[in-house]
Amino acid sequence: xxxxxxxxxxxxxxxxxxxxxxxxxxxxxxxxxxxxxxxxxxxxxxxxxxxxxxxxxxxxxxxxxxxxxxxxxxxxxxxxxxxxxxxxxxxxxxxxxxxxxxxxxxxxxxxxxxxxxxxxxxxxxxxxxxxxxxxxxxxxxxxxxxxxxxxxxxxxxxxxxxxxxxxxxxxxxxxxxxxxxxxxxxxxxxxxxxxxxxxxxxxxxxxxxxxxxxxxxxxxxxxxxxxxxxxxxxxxxxxxxxxxxxxxxxxxxxxxxxxxxxxxxxxxxxxxxxxxxxxxxxxxxxxxxxxxxxxxxxxxxxxxxxxxxxxxxxxxxxxxxxxxxxxxxxxxxxxxxxxxxxxxxxxxxxxxxxxxxxxxxxxxxxxxxxxxxxxxxxxxxxxxxxxxxxxxxxxxxxxxxxxxxxxxxxxxxxxxxxxxxxxxxxxxxxxxxxxxxxxxxxxxxxxxxxxxxxxxxxxxxxxxxxxxxxxxxxxxxxxxxxxxxxxxxxxxxxxxxxxxxxxxxxxxxxxxxxxxxxxxxxxxxxxxxxxxxxxxxxxxxxxxxxxxxxxxxxxxxxxxxxxxxxxxxxxxxxxxxxxxxxxxxxxxxxxxxxxxxxxxxxxxxxxxxxxxxxxxxxxxx
Numbered sequence: 001x002x003x004x005x006x007x008x009x010x011x012x013x014x015x016x017x018x019x020x021x022x023x024x025x026x027x028x029x030x031x032x033x034x035x036x037x038x039x040x041x042x043x044x045x046x047x048x049x050x051x052x053x054x055x056x057x058x059x060x061x062x063x064x065x066x067x068x069x070x071x072x073x074x075x076x077x078x079x080x081x082x083x084x085x086x087x088x089x090x091x092x093x094x095x096x097x098x099x100x101x102x103x104x105x106x107x108x109x110x111x112x113x114x115x116x117x118x119x120x121x122x123x124x125x126x127x128x129x130x131x132x133x134x135x136x137x138x139x140x141x142x143x144x145x146x147x148x149x150x151x152x153x154x155x156x157x158x159x160x161x162x163x164x165x166x167x168x169x170x171x172x173x174x175x176x177x178x179x180x181x182x183x184x185x186x187x188x189x190x191x192x193x194x195x196x197x198x199x200x201x202x203x204x205x206x207x208x209x210x211x212x213x214x215x216x217x218x219x220x221x222x223x224x225x226x227x228x229x230x231x232x233x234x235x236x237x238x239x240x241x242x243x244x245x246x247x248x249x250x251x252x253x254x255x256x257x258x259x260x261x262x263x264x265x266x267x268x269x270x271x272x273x274x275x276x277x278x279x280x281x282x283x284x285x286x287x288x289x290x291x292x293x294x295x296x297x298x299x300x301x302x303x304x305x306x307x308x309x310x311x312x313x314x315x316x317x318x319x320x321x322x323x324x325x326x327x328x329x330x331x332x333x334x335x336x337x338x339x340x341x342x343x344x345x346x347x348x349x350x351x352x353x354x355x356x357x358x359x360x361x362x363x364x365x366x367x368x369x370x371x372x373x374x375x376x377x378x379x380x381x382x383x384x385x386x387x388x389x390x391x392x393x394x395x396x397x398x399x400x401x402x403x404x405x406x407x408x409x410x411x412x413x414x415x416x417x418x419x420x421x422x423x424x425x426x427x428x429x430x431x432x433x434x435x436x437x438x439x440x441x442x443x444x445x446x447x448x449x450x451x452x453x454x455x456x457x458x459x460x461x462x463x464x465x466x467x468x469x470x471x472x473x474x475x476x477x478x479x480x481x482x483x484x485x486x487x488x489x490x491x492x493x494x495x496x497x498x499x500x501x502x503x504x505x506x507x508x509x510x511x512x513x514x515x516x517x518x519x520x521x522x523x524x525x526x527x528x529x530x531x532x533x534x535x536x537x538x539x540x541x542x543x544x545x546x547x548x549x550x551x552x553x554x555x556x557x558x559x560x561x562x563x564x565x566x567x568x569x570x571x572x573x574x575x576x577x578x579x580x581x582x583x584x585x586x587x588x589x590x591x592x593x594x595x596x597x598x599x600x601x602x603x604x605x606x607x608x609x610x611x612x613x614x615x616x617x618x619x620x621x
Contacts, residue, residue, distance in 0.1 A: 001266065002294035004258040006148075006286040008227060008241040009190045016280055018086075018239055022229075023272060025086040026095060027127040032076045033069060033099045034121045040064050041103060041118055069096045069103070085236075090144040094131050129287075134267040141219045146268040148243075148288060149218045150193070150225040152259045155245060158224045161185040171256050179250035190242040196220045225259065227268065227286045243286065257295040264290040274443075276436035303462050304505045312337070312465035316498065316509075318475075318491040320482045321345065323456075327464035340464060344456055346489060354488050357445060364438045371431040374405045379420055381408030449490050453497035460498060466507025470495055471514055 010016045040062050044051065050058040059065060063072065073096035077083050102119050109115040136142035152171045161182045168174055174183045196216035204212045218228050218238075225243040245255060267289040275283035296304075314327025323344040329336035346354070373380050382390070382403060390400050411419045461468075475492040486492075499509040522528050523540040531538070 001289055001291060002258075003287050003289050004254075005271075006225070006227070006288055007244045008284045008286055009244055010241060010284050011189045011279070012192070015192075015239065015241070018236070019241075019284060020280065020282075021086050022239070022270075023127065023130065025083050026091060026130050027124060029073060029076060029083065029087065029092055030095050030099065030127065031121055033073050033096050034119055036072045037069060037099055037103050037119045038121065040068075041106065044107075064103070064107075066097060066100045069100045072096070088145065090133050091130065094133050094145070098131050128272050130270040132268045132270065134289075135265065137266075141217075145229065146270055146286065147218065147228050147230065148225060148262075148265055148268055148286070149221040149228055150243075151222050151262070152225070152255065154222045155224040155243075156183070159184045159186045159190075161247070171252065171260055174249060175252040175256045177249035177252070179248065181249040182247055183249050183252060184245060184247040186244055186247060190224075190244060192240050192242055193221065193223050193226050195238075195240075227270075229270075241284070241286070253297065254295050257292070258288065258290055264292050266291050274436050274439050276433055276440055281432075281436055300458075303458065307462045307466055308506045310465040312340075312467070314340075314464040314468045316460075316468050316470040316495070318470060318473075318495050320478055320485045320491065321489055323489075323491065323494055325460055325464055325468070327468075330467070342460065342463065344460075344494075351488075357441075361438070361441070364434060364441075367434055368431060368438070370405055371428055371434070372425060373407070375426045375428050375431065376420075377404065377406055379411055379418070379425065380406040381411060383407030449493060450497070453490060453493045454501070456494060457497040457501040461501045461505055461507075466502040466505035468498065468502060468507070469510045469512050470498075472511035473514060 010019055041064070044058065044062055044064055047058055050061075062068070070093050073092045074089070077087070077089065077092050099119065102116065105116045106118060107115070132145040133143075135144075135147075156171055156174060161184055164174075164181075164183060168177070168183075177183065195218060198216050199213035200216050200220055202212045202214055206212055218226075218230070225245070227241045227243060229239040229241075246252075265288060269287040269289075271285045271287050272282045273285065274281065311330045312327045313330045314325055317324040324341070325344070326339065326341045328339045383406070386403055386407060393400060413419060475486070475495075478491070479486050495509075502509040518528065520538075521530055523538055525540055527540070529538065529540075
């Protein structure tokens with residue numbers, strides 16, 4: 001399966017209000033179900049005796065199952081007097097199924113024995129997706145939530161560019177055009193297509209021989225692509241959202257792969273994202289899932305075939321500031337090719353762009369802080385300079401000057417907790433708009449970083465082959481020490497993109513454990529010489545005369561001690577084996593399967609509490 005994002009046009013004020021009400025109602029449903037699930041999970045873990053006696057009966061009594069959460073969601077919908085005016089029962093059921101997926105990952109550990117934490121209640125700003133229900137592939141024309149109507153050919157005929165050649169009449173012909181040619185000319189405000197009317201002949205006749213017909217529906221719409229939500233309240237009509245497609249010819253092979261065959265359309269999720277330039281501050285998209293793999297261009301397929309035929313093996317060394325790659329022929333024969341090496345660093349232009357982005361981000365952060373202080377002056381103390389000025393004016397007999405923006409720290413209690421939570425602060429409209437622009441800039445920078453990582457991974461695999469090995473290390477420790485440099489080079493993102501590209505090409509990116517191999521402390525002769533991380537060279541007199549031999553035991557240490565040390569480091573070896581195993585399909589476990597014994601801790605936790613105090617204050621506004 002693969003997913004395509006289709007931007008939606010929500011220009012009309014009434015339609016935008018209905019979409020916002022739909023998201024608000026579904027968020028209320030999800031929050032209520034999450035609270036119920038959290039309470040039921042806490043009760044489940046607190047009942048040690050009932051769980052040990054009969055775990056299935058205890059779960060059935062609590063309603064801790066997919067059907068149980070669905071029933072709770074139905075009860076919220078039926079008891080409410082306003083939810084039924086905005087949402088449908090199918091949406092509520094699918095939202096409960098999504099909450100149950102998180103609860104199941106908490107109750108049942110995965111293959112490695114790990115489980116996720118307790119289900120938590122999200123916030124309004126985190127709720128960005130309304131899951132839809134998949135269409136029926138056995139019953140014709142059965143979409144229970146969001147539906148996509150229209151055809152790609154109808155979209156081309158309706159919004160055809162005036163300069164497009166007359167012989168281009170089908171989407172396949174438009175996909176063959178060179179990049180840079182305009183195919184569509186969609187207006188800024190795409191009109192909402194009208195619902196089909198009239199009678200449609202069914203091709204059958206009645207007892208008198210007269211042709212039979214039926215009323216036209218949205219399934220008879222063959223014009224531009226449109227997303228329709230028909231499961232809402234009775235009397236308010238359907239929510240019709242036109243789709244905006246890419247207008248250049250370079251994107252038409254991609255659109256042809258996803259949209260040209262309606263029989264592969266499977267499911268639609270309605271998604272929103274923060275966009276300060278859009279009306280209302282949100283931009284809306286339809287994520288269409290199809291029953292087919294993702295699209296790969298002809299150039300990408302050719303590049304991957306050539307990379308798979310290289311028959312090379314290599315190693316990757318991910319550092320804080322660069323990424324080094326060295327490869328050699330898989331036969332280890334110099335006649336089959338030489339050694340290749342590449343070092344990937346930030347260019348001067350990329351460093352300049354990062355520095356400019358950081359300056360803008362710091363400016364926005366200072367503006368946000370000034371706006372919050374100006375709107376909530378009673379929650380902040382005066383700075384040292386402001387206090388010194390007040391003392392000078394008081395000594396001179398002058399009245400104290402009013403301070404509109406205090407520059408001191410936040411007023412806190414004796415325990416260091418803010419007197420008023422950040423979420424209760426008064427925020428101006430300018431603050432909210434600036435915060436939205438700041439969030440959009442961060443999302444744009446993250447997307448640019450992912451695109452850069454994919455390009456670098458494609459170039460590395462094309463030059464060194466898809467069979468690579470990388471040092472298995474915890475990059476989170478790098479961020480604790482060199483967070484600024486890691487955020488610029490994104491070594492974890494580069495390695496993740498490299499693993500995905502190796503798998504797509506037909507190879508693998510293996511992870512070598514540093515605890516069991518100690519590559520930097522072993523010489524070519526097999527002797528191990530312990531040295532610190534700052535020591536980057538190794539001198540050996542036997543390397544030129546002896547071949548590579550099995551690892552020998554260092555002087556002063558018996559073989560039994562070496563075996564004991566090898567047995568005391570299973571964690572890193574297990575983690576490396578789990579990562580090298582590749583992605584696994586995660587399925588919802590059987591609800592009747594007893595859960596293993598859970599470590600004793602306070603109710604609702606997955607591991608004992610560490611007791612570490614929180615030393616930071618989060619802005620949860």
